[in-house]
Amino acid sequence: MSRQRKATPSARIGMLTYHALMLAISAVFLLPFYWMTISAFKTNAEIFSNPVTWLPDPIRWENMTSLLTREDFPFVQQFVNSVFYAGTVAVLVCLSCSLAAYSFGCLRWRGRNLVFGLTVCALLMPTIVTFLPIYLAWSKIGLTGTYWPLITPFLFGDAFFIFMLRQFFMGVPRELLDAARLDGASEFRIWWQIVMPQLRTPLIIVGLFATVYTWNEFFLPLIYLQDREAFPLSVGLFTFQSQRAVEWSVSMMGAFLTALPMVALFLLTQRLFQRGLSSTGLK
Amino acid sequence: MGMVQLSGVRKFYGALEVIKGIDLTVEPGELVVFVGPSGCGKSTLLRMIAGLEDVDYGRVEIASKDVTEAPPAQRGVAMVFQNYALYPHMTAFDNLAYGLRRAGLARNAVDKRVQETAALLQISDLLKRKPKAMSGGQRQRVAIGRAIVRKPEVFLFDEPLSNLDAALRVEMRSQIARLHQELAATMIFVTHDQVEAMTLADRIVVLNAGRVEQIGTPREVYHSPANLFVAGFIGSPAMNLLPATLGPSGVALVSGPVLGGHSGTGEAVTLGVRPDRLTLTSPESAHLSGEAKLIEHLGDETILHLALADGGALTIKLAGDVALTIGARVHARIDMVGASLFGADGRAMRLEGARETEA
Numbered sequence: 001m002s003r004q005r006k007a008t009p010s011a012r013i014g015m016l017t018y019h020a021l022m023l024a025i026s027a028v029f030l031l032p033f034y035w036m037t038i039s040a041f042k043t044n045a046e047i048f049s050n051p052v053t054w055l056p057d058p059i060r061w062e063n064m065t066s067l068l069t070r071e072d073f074p075f076v077q078q079f080v081n082s083v084f085y086a087g088t089v090a091v092l093v094c095l096s097c098s099l100a101a102y103s104f105g106c107l108r109w110r111g112r113n114l115v116f117g118l119t120v121c122a123l124l125m126p127t128i129v130t131f132l133p134i135y136l137a138w139s140k141i142g143l144t145g146t147y148w149p150l151i152t153p154f155l156f157g158d159a160f161f162i163f164m165l166r167q168f169f170m171g172v173p174r175e176l177l178d179a180a181r182l183d184g185a186s187e188f189r190i191w192w193q194i195v196m197p198q199l200r201t202p203l204i205i206v207g208l209f210a211t212v213y214t215w216n217e218f219f220l221p222l223i224y225l226q227d228r229e230a231f232p233l234s235v236g237l238f239t240f241q242s243q244r245a246v247e248w249s250v251s252m253m254g255a256f257l258t259a260l261p262m263v264a265l266f267l268l269t270q271r272l273f274q275r276g277l278s279s280t281g282l283k
Numbered sequence: 284m285g286m287v288q289l290s291g292v293r294k295f296y297g298a299l300e301v302i303k304g305i306d307l308t309v310e311p312g313e314l315v316v317f318v319g320p321s322g323c324g325k326s327t328l329l330r331m332i333a334g335l336e337d338v339d340y341g342r343v344e345i346a347s348k349d350v351t352e353a354p355p356a357q358r359g360v361a362m363v364f365q366n367y368a369l370y371p372h373m374t375a376f377d378n379l380a381y382g383l384r385r386a387g388l389a390r391n392a393v394d395k396r397v398q399e400t401a402a403l404l405q406i407s408d409l410l411k412r413k414p415k416a417m418s419g420g421q422r423q424r425v426a427i428g429r430a431i432v433r434k435p436e437v438f439l440f441d442e443p444l445s446n447l448d449a450a451l452r453v454e455m456r457s458q459i460a461r462l463h464q465e466l467a468a469t470m471i472f473v474t475h476d477q478v479e480a481m482t483l484a485d486r487i488v489v490l491n492a493g494r495v496e497q498i499g500t501p502r503e504v505y506h507s508p509a510n511l512f513v514a515g516f517i518g519s520p521a522m523n524l525l526p527a528t529l530g531p532s533g534v535a536l537v538s539g540p541v542l543g544g545h546s547g548t549g550e551a552v553t554l555g556v557r558p559d560r561l562t563l564t565s566p567e568s569a570h571l572s573g574e575a576k577l578i579e580h581l582g583d584e585t586i587l588h589l590a591l592a593d594g595g596a597l598t599i600k601l602a603g604d605v606a607l608t609i610g611a612r613v614h615a616r617i618d619m620v621g622a623s624l625f626g627a628d629g630r631a632m633r634l635e636g637a638r639e640t641e642a
Contacts (some may be wrong), residue, residue, distance in 0.1 A: 175368035178335050179429075183382035184356030197372040 034229045036259070047248050049217060063253040069078035072244070075254060076238035077229055082258075085221070085232050086214040092154040093210040094203050095159040097168075104162065105169025106177055117165070122159040126217065135223060149224045150217075154210075161206050168202040169195065205272050212262055233258045284357060284469045285346030285436030285611045287291070287332060292341035294327060294493075301327055303493040309437075313468040314463050318480040318608055319490035325473045326489070329439050332338065332471065334358050346436045356385070358437075365442040367422045375425045376410040381430045385442035386433070400432040403465075404458075420451045427459070430467070440472040444479060454601065456482060474596045481505070488514075489513050506621060511629040520586055520598045522623070523561070525554045525571075529632075534624065537593050540570045542619055552632065555623035558600035561615045569614035573597055578607055589613055628639040 007015070039047050040063060041056040047245075067075055104116045138149040172195055196203070197203045218234045225231055230237065237258055241251050266273060287309040294302035302324050317325040330336040331345060334355035341349045350358045361382075370379050376397055383393045401407040404424050414422055423443060425477045430438055440459070444452045460483055463470055474480055480487050481501045486496030489496040489504060489512070496508040496516075508514035514522045527534045529547030534554055536542070542554075566572065576596075586604040589597040598614055607613065624632045 084615075173366060173368065175364040175366055176370065177369070178333075178355075179362070179364065179368040180334065180381075182333060182355045182360065182362050183429075183433075184385035185381075189385075194370055 008079060033259070035251050036255050038154050039210075039248060040256035041253075042249055043161065046246070047252075059190065065254045065256075066230065067250050067257070068079075068252070073236065073240045073250075074229055074256065075233075075236070075257070078231050078233045081236075081259075082215055082232040082234070085150060085217075086211045088147075088151050089154050089214040090207040090210040092151065093158055093161050094207050096155055097159040097165050098196065098203060099191060100157045100162045100198070101165035101169045102195060105166045106172060106174075106191075106195065107132060107187065119157075119159050120163055125161065131220070131223065131250050138224070144224050145230070147225050147230075150220055158210075161210065164197050164209075165199075165202060165206060172198055178240075201272065201275070205275060206268055211265065215262055284467060286311045286344075287437055287471065288344040288471065289328075289332070290342045290344075292328070292331060292334060292343065293339050295339050301616065302331065305493075305495055307472060307488060307495065309469060309500065311469055311486045313469045313470060314483055315486050315488060316480040316484035317471065317473045317488050317490055318475065318517075319424060319496075321475065324493040325475075325490050325491045326441055328360075329441055329471060329473050332358075332437070332592050333360050333362050333439050335362075338467075346625075353415050355594060356382075359435050360437045361435040362439040362441060363426050363430050363432050365445050367414070367419075367426040367446075369422055369429070372415050374411055374413055375406065375417070375428075375604075378414070378425060379410075379429050382429065382433050396432050400428045403431065403462075404428045405420060405634040408464050419447050420455065423447065423455060424458075427462070431462070437641050438467065438470040438594055440470065442473055442475070444474070452479075460485065461570055465515075468527060473492070477517060481570065489516060491516070507631065508555065508623055509631055511555075511625050512630075514623055514625065518557060520558050520600060522609045523556045523597050524625075525556065525595065525597075527554045528625070536570065537595075538571060538591065542617060545624075551627050553629075554617075555625060557621060558598040560618045561597070561599040562618065562619050563599070563601065563605075563625055564616040566613050566614050568616060570614065570617045571597060572614045575607055575609055575611045575613050577610060589615070 038054065041059045042053075042063075043060055046053065046056065046060075060219070067073065082201065092205070092211050100119070103121075104112060136283070138144050143149055176194060176198075177190055180194045185193065189260065214230075216234055217232070220240075221232050221235045228236065228239065233254075237251070237254050240254060244251065286560050287307075289305050289307045292302060292305045305328060307315075315330060318616065319325050327336055331338050332345075333349065334353060338351050341351075342349060345358050345360065359604060370381065374382065379397045379400060381391045388396070398407070399411070401410055404427060405536040406421065406424050406428055409421055409425060410416060416427070417425065423446075426443070426507075443459075444455050447455060456479060459470075459472075461481075472479070473481060486498060487501055487504045488498050491512050497504055497513045499507070499509075504513060504517050506600070508517060508522070511524065515524060527536050528549055529535075529545070529552045530541070530549050531546050533541045533543035533545060534552065537552070556587060561571075571589075571591060573591040575587055576590045577588040579588075582604065584603065585601045585607070587599040587601065587605075587607065589599065591597055597615065599613070626632050
């Protein structure tokens with residue numbers, strides 16, 4: 001009975017409508033990205049030419065040279081800053097959140113669920129609510145204008161990533177932890193030597209999420225950093241655009257090169273991202 | 284090898300008491316099996332001995348040292364888990380060596396001990412493999428090796444054979460028995476499998492709802508169950524428990540027949556008869572008659588399940604392949620040798636007279 005069932009005409013129309021709708025929605029998201037990409041390789045005049053040209057002709061590679069050599073937009077320095085900022089936060093998040101998740105997911109202690117509940121509550125707290133007192137505190141210490149206020153908080157975990165990792169830590173067999181305890185390993189050693197190697201994939205997922213979030217983080221670096229040389233790309237690009245509003249082609253090239261690493265990262269690790277999203281119930 | 288002594292050990296989960304005051308001594312070199320239904324607390328008790336669960340009341344001594352508050356690694360115990368609990372990212376060698384390294388042994392000493400243990404368990408060729416490249420039986424041998432290598436005072440086994448297939452289980456069972464003899468080690472073994480309990484144990488501890496129902500050798504537990512729970516739990520198929528009264532002339536079954544040899548004053552009792560203590564007979568000499576509801580032909584024996592006229596059930600185990608059909612009228616006679624009698628409180632009554640004679 002291997003006869004393939006033929007789709008009825010009404011089912012076909014349904015499928016066609018479905019795919020047309022999906023394509024239309026995709027276009028809404030992809031069009032600005034495509035527009036940014038082609039604009040990065042056009043001159044200002046070509047960007048605003050009428051009728052619209054959908055492919056840059058010729059490809060203006062000189063926009064890239066112009067961007068990388070400008071003195072009023074230290075793109076390379078800001079790129080390095082972004083890599084440092086996102087990379088450090090990703091590593092710190094993996095370490096601190098996995099320690100917290102180990103405690104919430106693998107250890108039994110009185111009040112564990114209450115503390116976890118409070119931690120999750122922190123997810124609901126908008127950054128804007130707490131930023132002023134925290135800013136004043138950093139200001140008193142005299143560390144505004146540095147990356148300390150941006151990075152240090154991640155030494156103490158992040159509610160979202162703790163929540164995400166806890167699910168994975170709960171899946172580690174209890175017997176594995178018990179075996180290590182009988183072998184004389186301390187809880188810290190069990191976390192580092194026994195549990196962490198089991199959860200390499202979830203940790204990479206968390207690291208990727210943290211990298212993307214931090215790469216795109218705008219508000220906090222804008223508040224804490226004053227020096228153009230210290231800005232990450234998110235703030236640097238915004239500052240450049242607001243100061244040099246007419247130089248669309250260079251600005252678009254900056255935006256293109258800022259987005260490129262994250263797009264590449266996403267394409268390389270698409271499967272991990274999807275697993276991460278489905279594990280948190282976000283998808 | 285160490286002695287294990289539990290005194291008044293109790294455990295609560297919130298308000299729920301799961302271990303209700305257990306006193307037990309496991310002698311050095313003895314293999315004791317904890318057996319009982321699911322949720323009876325046998326694994327919890329084992330974990331309390333290991334130090335993986337807190338002891339809320341009472342005292343745990345291992346090798347004459349009070350270890351009630353001691354962390355697991357300082358109790359001199361090693362444990363083999365049901366799901367092996369091998370570290371998946373380490374080779375068999377590293378799995379065996381991990382505990383020794385934590386104990387601060389020099390590299391040479393670690394190597395020597397691991398090699399010796401591997402040779403004993405015939406796993407030398409597995410040492411470079413990771414657990415995922417091993418079969419279930421090989422993993423369990425490595426898990427046992429991880430316990431042996433530390434030369435503990437006491438070995439704890441938490442249903443270590445449950446994940447293995449039937450043939451492998453038999454093989455591993457004999458291997459554990461052999462190890463027990465070779466190492467002369469104190470072992471505590473948790474299982475819900477009666478065959479494992481009966482074949483491995485020097486003594487069996489039957490647990491039910493957090494209490495010890497009986498402690499004894501396999502023969503004692505089988506032939507002289509202390510109460511109705513043990514009678515019903517130990518032995519497969521289970522012992523027949525028949526309501527009766529103990530009158531002046533003997534044990535009177537509800538269905539009428541009186542089995543003599545002992546007397547009482549008319550109190551309600553339960554007569555316990557193993558299925559192999561029933562034989563088929565003629566209607567005239569039968570103690571019990573019923574209709575065959577299920578017949579299990581096992582080749583060398585046949586197990587009959589009867590529905591009695593009074594609504595009760597009866598199981599009979601017969602040697603050989605007996606040709607009977609479902610629905611047949613079957614008449615059985617009770618052999619009172621080996622029968623047990625339980626009082627209204629469920630406890631076993633002395634039946635010395637009945638052991639020798641039959642009505």
